Amino acid sequence: MDKTGTAVWDRIDISTKQCVAWRFPARSIWVERMENEWHVLSLSPEKWRGGVRREPVSRAQKPTSSQWRHYLHKQSGPVQPIPVLPDKPVVVRPDRALTLLPGQEALFFLEIPVWFRLCTTVPRHLRIFEEPIAILSKTWFGDPITGELCYGLATRLHQGIDSVEPTSFNAVCPLSIANDSDSDLAFEKICLHVENLNVFRAAKRLWANKLNVVFRGPDQATQIEIDRDAPRFEKGLSLFGPARQPSAGWNIRRTFGMLKSFTDF
Amino acid sequence: MFFQQVSAWLHSLSPDVLSRALRIVLTLVIGLFLVRVLAVVVQRYIMRKSTPQRQMIARKAIGYSGFVLVLVAVLGELGVKLTALLGAAGIVGIAVGIASQTSVSNIIGGLFLISEKPFGIGDVIRTGTTTGIIQSIDLLSIKIRTFDNLFVRIPNEKIISSEVVNLTRFPIRRMDLLFQIAYGEDLSGVQDLLEHIARGNPWSLDEPNPVIVFNDFKENGIEVLFGLWFSQPDFVELKNSIMKDITTRFAAAGISFASPHRTIRIVEGSIS
Numbered sequence: 001m002d003k004t005g006t007a008v009w010d011r012i013d014i015s016t017k018q019c020v021a022w023r024f025p026a027r028s029i030w031v032e033r034m035e036n037e038w039h040v041l042s043l044s045p046e047k048w049r050g051g052v053r054r055e056p057v058s059r060a061q062k063p064t065s066s067q068w069r070h071y072l073h074k075q076s077g078p079v080q081p082i083p084v085l086p087d088k089p090v091v092v093r094p095d096r097a098l099t100l101l102p103g104q105e106a107l108f109f110l111e112i113p114v115w116f117r118l119c120t121t122v123p124r125h126l127r128i129f130e131e132p133i134a135i136l137s138k139t140w141f142g143d144p145i146t147g148e149l150c151y152g153l154a155t156r157l158h159q160g161i162d163s164v165e166p167t168s169f170n171a172v173c174p175l176s177i178a179n180d181s182d183s184d185l186a187f188e189k190i191c192l193h194v195e196n197l198n199v200f201r202a203a204k205r206l207w208a209n210k211l212n213v214v215f216r217g218p219d220q221a222t223q224i225e226i227d228r229d230a231p232r233f234e235k236g237l238s239l240f241g242p243a244r245q246p247s248a249g250w251n252i253r254r255t256f257g258m259l260k261s262f263t264d265f
Numbered sequence: 266m267f268f269q270q271v272s273a274w275l276h277s278l279s280p281d282v283l284s285r286a287l288r289i290v291l292t293l294v295i296g297l298f299l300v301r302v303l304a305v306v307v308q309r310y311i312m313r314k315s316t317p318q319r320q321m322i323a324r325k326a327i328g329y330s331g332f333v334l335v336l337v338a339v340l341g342e343l344g345v346k347l348t349a350l351l352g353a354a355g356i357v358g359i360a361v362g363i364a365s366q367t368s369v370s371n372i373i374g375g376l377f378l379i380s381e382k383p384f385g386i387g388d389v390i391r392t393g394t395t396t397g398i399i400q401s402i403d404l405l406s407i408k409i410r411t412f413d414n415l416f417v418r419i420p421n422e423k424i425i426s427s428e429v430v431n432l433t434r435f436p437i438r439r440m441d442l443l444f445q446i447a448y449g450e451d452l453s454g455v456q457d458l459l460e461h462i463a464r465g466n467p468w469s470l471d472e473p474n475p476v477i478v479f480n481d482f483k484e485n486g487i488e489v490l491f492g493l494w495f496s497q498p499d500f501v502e503l504k505n506s507i508m509k510d511i512t513t514r515f516a517a518a519g520i521s522f523a524s525p526h527r528t529i530r531i532v533e534g535s536i537s
Contacts, residue, residue, distance in 0.1 A: 091472075135467055137464070137469075137470075137471050138467070138468070138496060139470050139471040139472045140437055140470050140473060140494065140496075141472075144435060144437055144473065145435055145436075147437075149436065149437075149496050152471040152472070
């Protein structure tokens with residue numbers, strides 16, 4: 001079944017001795033239900049060009065590999081794939097140099113690759129496994145002693161949602177930045193604590209919470225607010241992938257952390 | 266027979282002696298038990314969020330002080346005069362101190378290690394030819410478990426007076442690889458290829474940027490320093506993968522490593 005929209009994330013009932021594969025451009029995942037066990041194989045082969053899809057796989061087509069992992073779970077029942085954001089902050093490096101002039105505001109749309117998490121639904125939600133769909137490079141943000149380990153992501157800062165190609169393996173994160181200072185704000189890299197963000201599902205794409213950043217100058221605290229509601233750029237959004245570390249709105253510690261990030265440009 | 270003898274002996278003792286013996290036993294049992302409970306409570310509950318090293322110091326401090334207090338109480342029950350004992354202890358202490366200078370030196374070294382904190386329990390250190398994980402920092406010595414699972418005890422005095430490298434103090438490190446490439450290779454091409462290798466390796470950090478330095482003109486080739494930053498836990502993965510990457514990518518690009526060679530010129534007519 002070719003899944004052009006986000007239907008690849010639909011709940012599915014896998015009966016005993018049935019195998020199902022999820023195909024993404026940078027990762028393929030096979031899940032097989034056995035008596036009392038889930039068997040999972042996750043491979044990151046050369047680029048899959050057959051489109052994002054979920055398909056049943058016969059036992060003959062099932063890949064032979066020593067990397068199959070077995071998870072013991074007695075209850076059979078539907079499983080729920082859930083897109084979640086990466087487990088570390090993401091340092092976004094825009095593909096072009098951008099400078100926000102004093103007093104200006106801008107809205108950008110960032111694409112952040114999601115992780116594939118598979119959960120049981122019976123008798124309760126229980127995580128079977130999770131894997132990044134795309135392998136991001138690791139990077140260090142801050143000085144070598146007090147900085148933090150992050151994922152690096154070179155991407156385009158889209159200024160309109162129309163230029164963002166709908167995919168089911170990237171979450172679009174709206175980022176509103178206001179330069180409330182007298183100095184230019186040059187964008188070279190932005191550290192986003194994506195582990196605080198939820199993933200919302202629409203018909204054709206995934207979304208993350210909107211971030212509102214107010215830059216008050218290199219020597220002032222930069223304010224960062226996570227918009228708790230679903231982004232308003234598309235109708236019919238529903239909360240789908242919960243944040244790894246839910247944040248209660250304004251977070252002073254992280255705000256100061258981001259202050260260093262922003263003044264570190 | 267034996268029990269009858271014991272019973273007869275007990276009956277021969279005066280009630281005063283029996284009561285004192287009972288008090289001593291109770292002091293020992295209850296006192297040591299309370300010290301043990303206090304040490305456990307402090308370690309598990311009060312200092313729950315402290316480092317393992319501080320927990321260990323607190324546990325030992327409570328243990329030793331508690332033991333001394335119990336001992337003093339028992340000696341008091343036995344009728345030993347503490348003032349006389351302390352006077353005698355002073356004289357004995359001087360004699361023991363002279364005879365055990367090394368131990369005292371180790372103890373002072375241990376106090377310095379505890380206060381200066383060059384490393385803690387769980388850190389990986391290298392001193393001399395020994396590299397391993399700190400298991401404990403005691404008053405006389407530190408204990409290390411090496412990566413090939415050997416137990417090494419190093420006296421504190423030796424640690425204080427020698428160079429110690431703490432490999433896990435900072436969260437990221439740089440791995441420096443030194444190798445030589447043959448003379449005649451395109452250095453710009455080598456630099457581009459190394460940058461590409463670093464970018465493509467999942468264990469190498471994008472930032473700080475990798476270091477590529479053409480270090481020196483050596484006898485057989487040009488020495489290259491290739492430094493890659495990595496997160497502490499990724500050491501083995503990076504080391505193995507980067508060695509494979511360099512070997513295969515250099516071979517594919519036709520870049521040769523330097524190997525010892527001699528150029529011999531034979532001038533015509535010089536050999537008879």
